[in-house]
Amino acid sequence: xxxxxxxxxxxxAPLHTSREWxxxxxxxxxxxxxxxxxxxxxxxxxxxxxSRDAILKIVNGLRSALFPTHYGAPDLTDESVDYYVGQxxxxxxxxxxxxxxRALRFLPEHRDTNEAELTARAFAIAREFGTRLPAIRALLxxxxxxxxxxxxxxxxxxxxLLCYPGVWAMTHHRLAHALHELGxxxxxxxxxxxxxxxxxxxxxxxxxxxxxxxxxHGTGVVIGETAVIxxxxxxxxxxxxxxxxxxxxxxxxxxxxNARHPIVEDDCVIYAGATILGRVTIGKGSVIGGNVxxxxxxxxGSNVSQGKVREGAGADAPRNGFNxxxxx
Amino acid sequence: xxxxxxxxxxxxAPLHTSREWxxxxxxxxxxxxxxxxxxxxxxxxxxxxxSRDAILKIVNGLRSALFPTHYGAPDLTDESVDYYVGQxxxxxxxxxxxxxxRALRFLPEHRDTNEAELTARAFAIAREFGTRLPAIRALLxxxxxxxxxxxxxxxxxxxxLLCYPGVWAMTHHRLAHALHELGxxxxxxxxxxxxxxxxxxxxxxxxxxxxxxxxxHGTGVVIGETAVIxxxxxxxxxxxxxxxxxxxxxxxxxxxxNARHPIVEDDCVIYAGATILGRVTIGKGSVIGGNVxxxxxxxxGSNVSQGKVREGAGADAPRNGFNxxxxx
Amino acid sequence: xxxxxxxxxxxxAPLHTSREWxxxxxxxxxxxxxxxxxxxxxxxxxxxxxSRDAILKIVNGLRSALFPTHYGAPDLTDESVDYYVGQxxxxxxxxxxxxxxRALRFLPEHRDTNEAELTARAFAIAREFGTRLPAIRALLxxxxxxxxxxxxxxxxxxxxLLCYPGVWAMTHHRLAHALHELGxxxxxxxxxxxxxxxxxxxxxxxxxxxxxxxxxHGTGVVIGETAVIxxxxxxxxxxxxxxxxxxxxxxxxxxxxNARHPIVEDDCVIYAGATILGRVTIGKGSVIGGNVxxxxxxxxGSNVSQGKVREGAGADAPRNGFNxxxxx
Numbered sequence: 010x011x012x013x014x015x016x017x018x019x020x021x022a023p024l025h026t027s028r029e030w031x032x033x034x035x036x037x038x039x040x041x042x043x044x045x046x047x048x049x050x051x052x053x054x055x056x057x058x059x060s061r062d063a064i065l066k067i068v069n070g071l072r073s074a075l076f077p078t079h080y081g082a083p084d085l086t087d088e089s090v091d092y093y094v095g096q097x098x099x100x101x102x103x104x105x106x107x108x109x110x111r112a113l114r115f116l117p118e119h120r121d122t123n124e125a126e127l128t129a130r131a132f133a134i135a136r137e138f139g140t141r142l143p144a145i146r147a148l149l150x151x152x153x154x155x156x157x158x159x160x161x162x163x164x165x166x167x168x169x170l171l172c173y174p175g176v177w178a179m180t181h182h183r184l185a186h187a188l189h190e191l192g193x194x195x196x197x198x199x200x201x202x203x204x205x206x207x208x209x210x211x212x213x214x215x216x217x218x219x220x221x222x223x224x225x226h227g228t229g230v231v232i233g234e235t236a237v238i239x240x241x242x243x244x245x246x247x248x249x250x251x252x253x254x255x256x257x258x259x260x261x262x263x264x265x266x267n268a269r270h271p272i273v274e275d276d277c278v279i280y281a282g283a284t285i286l287g288r289v290t291i292g293k294g295s296v297i298g299g300n301v302x303x304x305x306x307x308x309x310g311s312n313v314s315q316g317k318v319r320e321g322a323g324a325d326a327p328r329n330g331f332n333x334x335x336x337x
Numbered sequence: 338x339x340x341x342x343x344x345x346x347x348x349x350a351p352l353h354t355s356r357e358w359x360x361x362x363x364x365x366x367x368x369x370x371x372x373x374x375x376x377x378x379x380x381x382x383x384x385x386x387x388s389r390d391a392i393l394k395i396v397n398g399l400r401s402a403l404f405p406t407h408y409g410a411p412d413l414t415d416e417s418v419d420y421y422v423g424q425x426x427x428x429x430x431x432x433x434x435x436x437x438x439r440a441l442r443f444l445p446e447h448r449d450t451n452e453a454e455l456t457a458r459a460f461a462i463a464r465e466f467g468t469r470l471p472a473i474r475a476l477l478x479x480x481x482x483x484x485x486x487x488x489x490x491x492x493x494x495x496x497x498l499l500c501y502p503g504v505w506a507m508t509h510h511r512l513a514h515a516l517h518e519l520g521x522x523x524x525x526x527x528x529x530x531x532x533x534x535x536x537x538x539x540x541x542x543x544x545x546x547x548x549x550x551x552x553x554h555g556t557g558v559v560i561g562e563t564a565v566i567x568x569x570x571x572x573x574x575x576x577x578x579x580x581x582x583x584x585x586x587x588x589x590x591x592x593x594x595n596a597r598h599p600i601v602e603d604d605c606v607i608y609a610g611a612t613i614l615g616r617v618t619i620g621k622g623s624v625i626g627g628n629v630x631x632x633x634x635x636x637x638g639s640n641v642s643q644g645k646v647r648e649g650a651g652a653d654a655p656r657n658g659f660n661x662x663x664x665x
Numbered sequence: 666x667x668x669x670x671x672x673x674x675x676x677x678a679p680l681h682t683s684r685e686w687x688x689x690x691x692x693x694x695x696x697x698x699x700x701x702x703x704x705x706x707x708x709x710x711x712x713x714x715x716s717r718d719a720i721l722k723i724v725n726g727l728r729s730a731l732f733p734t735h736y737g738a739p740d741l742t743d744e745s746v747d748y749y750v751g752q753x754x755x756x757x758x759x760x761x762x763x764x765x766x767r768a769l770r771f772l773p774e775h776r777d778t779n780e781a782e783l784t785a786r787a788f789a790i791a792r793e794f795g796t797r798l799p800a801i802r803a804l805l806x807x808x809x810x811x812x813x814x815x816x817x818x819x820x821x822x823x824x825x826l827l828c829y830p831g832v833w834a835m836t837h838h839r840l841a842h843a844l845h846e847l848g849x850x851x852x853x854x855x856x857x858x859x860x861x862x863x864x865x866x867x868x869x870x871x872x873x874x875x876x877x878x879x880x881x882h883g884t885g886v887v888i889g890e891t892a893v894i895x896x897x898x899x900x901x902x903x904x905x906x907x908x909x910x911x912x913x914x915x916x917x918x919x920x921x922x923n924a925r926h927p928i929v930e931d932d933c934v935i936y937a938g939a940t941i942l943g944r945v946t947i948g949k950g951s952v953i954g955g956n957v958x959x960x961x962x963x964x965x966g967s968n969v970s971q972g973k974v975r976e977g978a979g980a981d982a983p984r985n986g987f988n989x990x991x992x993x
Binding site for chain 3: 074075077078079083090091094095098099102135136139140142143146147150161162163164165167168171172173174207208209226227228229245246247280281282298299300314315
Binding site for chain 3: 357358359360361362363364365366367368369370371373384385386387388389443522523526527530533534537539541543556557559561562575577579580593594595597610612614628629630643
């Protein structure tokens with residue numbers, strides 16, 4: 010819509026092209042639809058939203074600072090690498106500061122906080138987050154080593170850092186979990202959803218995951234908000250650590266945030282497609298077989314596997330109900 | 338290949354570099370391979386293809402017009418928002434018109450339609466599509482509200498709009514389904530495959546899905562072409578609503594398009610990894626447990642869950658056949 | 666960090682902004698963390714890494730050369746197409762040459778190879794790879810035809826080429842498998858992980874897959890390094906062909922590379938979510954049902970399906986343990 014009609018009402022003087030598309034009516038109906046949603050959910054009007062592009066830049070900057078020889082500038086020398094890391098961190102923490110400020114505004118306790126106070130609070134969080142980066146890196150190194158010792162196909166650390174989706178997802182998660190703990194859940198969620206989109210691994214930033222965690226393949230993994238995972242745990246693709254039932258409060262709304270996801274103790278292995286639901290405990294060193302559906306606790310050292318499959322020759326399997334439309 | 342050799346045959350006067358790579362032979366063999374496929378499948382020669390880039394711009398434009406405060410320009414005011422929506426729609430519908438024109442050419446009934454007629458038909462479809470946008474938005478609002486009331490981890494509408502892959506996929510699907518109904522299946526499929534790639538949620542544009550539909554997590558969800566889903570249905574990651582058998586016609590080719598996917602009635606919940614196949618009906622209010630494989634109808638109010646799992650202490654489970662290579 | 670402080674130590678003369686963020690301490694701690702990992706894993710110091718951007722360009726270039734009417738320039742004519750293919754191949758093989766050179770350096774046998782020899786070896790591999798492209802295209806054409814005859818929703822070849830994630834993943838895999846066979850495993854892995862991220866289909870480049878292979882939907886499919894798949898096999902989303910146990914050597918490290926994934930003979934169909942683990946053989950023409958967990962061989966013509974599900978009316982199913990928090 011050219012500038013010179015900006016002062017006209019869409020209904021009174023639609024452009025020729027607007028009339029062709031019937032835009033004025035569509036625009037009016039969309040406004041009505043927006044206003045209805047805003048009335049029920051957005052009593053405060055429009056707020057500045059966190060920016061997906063900025064968050065992408067932040068995560069990439071942090072990854073470069075944590076692993077400069079693999080994700081930093083290509084020509085780093087032993088002499089220049091610290092300067093690169095320092096400069097990258099400074100730029101990235103500055104971006105993070107701004108996104109934290111925006112995200113804080115979505116918390117009920119900061120709806121009415123004045124701008125100066127919100128900015129100071131956001132700075133304090135970003136600064137504290139920065140000091141946690143070395144500890145986050147140490148956890149990620151433990152994850153990378155777990156991948157190397159847990160996957161017979163892994164050739165070297167470089168392959169794992171560049172090609173393993175589980176390591177990618179855990180990089181996002183360990184950063185996001187720190188932000189979640191520091192009180193910026195919306196930003197944390199955004200960071201993990203970016204990894205979810207790229208890897209198919211969906212970890213809620215609230216999940217507490219110990220060192221040396223290895224997710225192999227990863228597509229379809231779901232780890233819920235209140236899950237607690239010990240040390241040296243290994244999970245495969247499509248494993249779910251989920252919730253079983255969602256109690257409602259007196260107002261009929263779901264109760265938010267209560268402990269409702271599994272606790273997985275140290276040294277457990279959970280094979281592809283297993284679904285574990287509810288606040289159950291998988292005892293230390295247990296092995297959960299593929300495709301198992303489990304909704305109760307199991308003691309340390311358990312082996313759990315799926316019930317027996319049924320087999321038969323092709324002609325004798327009347328209840329299968331499917332055929333091989335493409336086969337011999 | 339520099340311009341000045343463009344008039345030479347690749348075989349007669351290859352460049353030095355071409356000779357090094359053996360390009361002339363590879364190019365000739367690739368031509369032969371192309372011609373073989375074209376003979377069997379492309380009797381009409383090369384047609385203008387829909388453009389992935391243009392389709393991405395269209396979907397992003399529509400998303401901005403539907404949810405301008407979340408996906409539109411960052412500085413919108415209550416006064417400017419309608420102009421933004423109108424202008425975005427105009428640009429987007431114009432792009433859509435062109436892509437519809439290209440896609441129509443792939444339909445058997447439009448192989449020989451003249452250009453003017455095809456262009457007019459494409460315009461009529463794009464215009465009709467535009468008028469459906471407010472109704473599509475209303476459906477999406479119902480989906481967003483269903484996510485808020487169905488997920489205890491959801492904090493607010495903004496989090497759901499920005500971070501929930503299920504909402505992202507349904508935005509693509511509700512737009513694609515309208516185009517599918519309006520007779521542009523190729524474009525519709527393209528739109529849903531873009532969402533599939535980003536979210537792991539694979540919905541065929543033909544699927545008919547009622548309001549207040551909530552897909553949580555979503556990775557691995559598959560909903561087939563002829564599935565019919567009622568109101569207030571909730572599904573989790575890796576749920577399949579698929580086909581069971583594919584009858585062939587007299588010519589040995591698969592019969593295309595017949596009803597072969599499930600009907601899921603109102604208020605059902607289908608947990609992670611459940612696979613429901615064939616034209617079966619899941620009765621109103623049923624709950625289908627995780628990892629279930631179901632190929633027959635169930636009455637309203639059913640509960641279906643997987644057979645009992647086998648459990649044992651580690652040392653006593655000889656048939657498990659796997660070990661914990663990384664564990665204690 | 667501005668240039669003029671580049672000669673100062675970060676600890677001695679931090680910038681004002683550095684002091685604010687506490688950068689000097691973070692940078693020092695990150696260095697310490699890097700040095701620890703490098704000591705154990707990177708005895709040779711920093712090597713030039715393969716570039717993700719370059720590899721993306723290579724795969725896109727190869728796809729354009731293999732399918733120029735679908736992925737090449739939009740204005741190709743029957744006369745110009747060979748020139749386009751030749752030029753695209755030349756540019757792409759040159760990029761590939763450089764990435765192969767970098768990847769070879771990660772192989773133990775090439776740690777000390779001199780640059781000239783490594784460059785010559787990389788050229789020979791890239792050249793041989795080029796000559797295999799027509800055979801790779803023929804395999805891909807067989808996969809595309811299998812998709813058309815195996816999916817009742819498929820309308821035409823163009824839809825399959827542009828919209829089917831299985832075809833996208835197999836394009837990456839057939840290219841990657843050739844590079845894997847030619848001795849460049851790191852590059853091959855990189856190529857398949859790019860497809861994994863886009864499609865949710867995770868195929869190790871080592872897997873040997875016969876012609877006319879069709880992956881429908883695809884999200885969550887995992888095919889391991891030593892899997893062997895015959896002709897005309899069809900698999901659905903979330904199928905795993907994985908390893909069962911990982912023997913360790915005398916040094917306690919995993920044995921790498923031994924045959925540990927399934928053999929799937931010709932004309933098998935494996936339905937959604939089936940998990941087949943270990944070096945087992947699925948006999949010719951077998952049908953494996955959805956969500957099955959299978960760790961032993963089955964003879965030709967087998968039908969294998971999951972154990973019976975348990976059903977009950979809502980009120981009579983006390984062991985289900987979940988409820989419908991959102992339902993009627």
